[in-house]
């Protein structure tokens with residue numbers, strides 16, 4: 296039982312009491328119940344994934360969400376996804392091997408990204424996950440469900456004694472549109488189940504069981520974020536996706552309703568508290584984790600990220616879906632990438648081939664952007680695709696516009712690699728996926744130890760966000776009961792580990 300405080304208790308005394316997250320505070324008529332970081336979010340989410348906290352570090356491509364990052368989070372009971380996208384199946388398999396031998400039993404999943412341009416790659420990664428018994432994936436960038444993803448979900452379905460159908464393979468889907476969410480909150484499409492039955496992948500009984508489970512266990516409503524994003528505001532997106540879940544649950548009556556989490560812009564205790572207040576089953580972060588010491592990027596990028604403000608991001612053409620005009624959110628401050636990639640997209644739209652680009656413009660590209668001749672880049676690119684996806688190389692030979700797209704995509708791909716490896720002399724071309732969350736985090740961290748990028752550790756950041764969200768939830772509860780909460784109390788400054796541990800325990 297916590298203390299009774301006088302109505303006139305000073306802000307410091309009150310704050311001290313509210314910081315004892317596990318104790319009830321009484322102030323006159325008002326009662327603030329305990330709220331520990333481990334109480335936030337949906338207990339079912341924590342149970343299903345074996346977590347202490349309803350918090351997930353999202354996948355970040357090219358191993359930016361590295362195994363070291365995943366381990367740092369997972370060891371604290373936070374969910375983590377390895378950033379498989381953009382890596383070869385061999386590299387992903389290496390990471391799986393390491394995770395299974397050294398981090399067995401920790402809550403770590405792997406990313407599967409929809410690749411409409413490289414369907415064979417998506418199928419190969421799913422084969423790998425099934426063969427290596429990867430039991431948890433984060434599925435992202437889907438518009439329509441693909442056959443390989445449905446195959447992953449339904450393989451190993453089992454009916455328990457109670458009649459309930461259980462999935463061996465858990466799917467956390469990331470969406471930013473209602474129509475995509477609806478596909479993940481419904482059973483796998485019949486047409487794809489039929490295809491799997493006729494190819495002998497599953498039997499009729501499995502197809503029947505599949506009608507009783509949603510495609511995903513969890514759906515993350517991803518608002519304006521780093522990387523691929525529809526730039527939706529969280530305050531409008533989350534309630535729509537949650538309401539959709541309720542409608543589809545009413546219709547399908549799944550034994551385990553789909554849980555809805557929130558991502559995009561979560562970088563401070565206040566944003567995490569707001570997401571939980573909206574009913575998020577869990578929160579997911581991305582940008583802030585890239586800025587941490589364990590991420591797979593370079594120190595040069597971490598330093599750039601630490602200087603970012605809210606408005607220092609821009610949308611730029613995406614390497615994987617360049618021709619379709621899809622964009623990603625990147626860091627603008629300190630890099631010309633967004634502007635340069637936008638220029639490449641404009642040239643691609645205007646001209647039918649590299650040879651059709653006016654000589655002066657092409658010379659400028661070769662001198663300033665590529666620092667190489669287009670012909671040399673094409674030679675390299677062609678060789679790369681002959682190994683990875685020969686159809687692309689052949690199409691590039693036949694179709695000059697496609698060849699131009701592949702050459703431009705070389706620059707976009709290299710720009711990520713230069714950033715991740717901290718390539719000296721290429722800083723102006725770094726492609727760094729990043730959302731406004733980064734600026735919000737930097738603002739919150741200002742003046743504290745977390746201002747220094749070398750001090751940023753993923754678990755310390757996560758636990759600060761969760762402890763801060765619990766504290767702010769308590770302060771808010773007091774405010775709702777008619778007690779003024781002074782401005783100084785509405786802030787939760789970053790705390791170092793020992794103090795944080797005292798708060799959390």
Ligand SMILES: Cc1cc2nc3c(=O)[nH]c(=O)nc-3n(C[C@H](O)[C@H](O)[C@H](O)COP(=O)(O)O)c2cc1C
Pocket residue numbers: 352353354355356357359378379380406408433434435436469517519520521522523558559560561579580581582583585727728729730731732
């Ligand atoms: C550097 C970076 C790379 C990302 N790559 C992926 C990816 O490959 N797959 C994916 O599902 N999400 C990816 N994301 C999105 C994150 O997993 C997460 O959903 C998002 O960053 C949350 O929003 P925030 O950036 O505002 O925190 C990436 C985000 C960043 C910042």
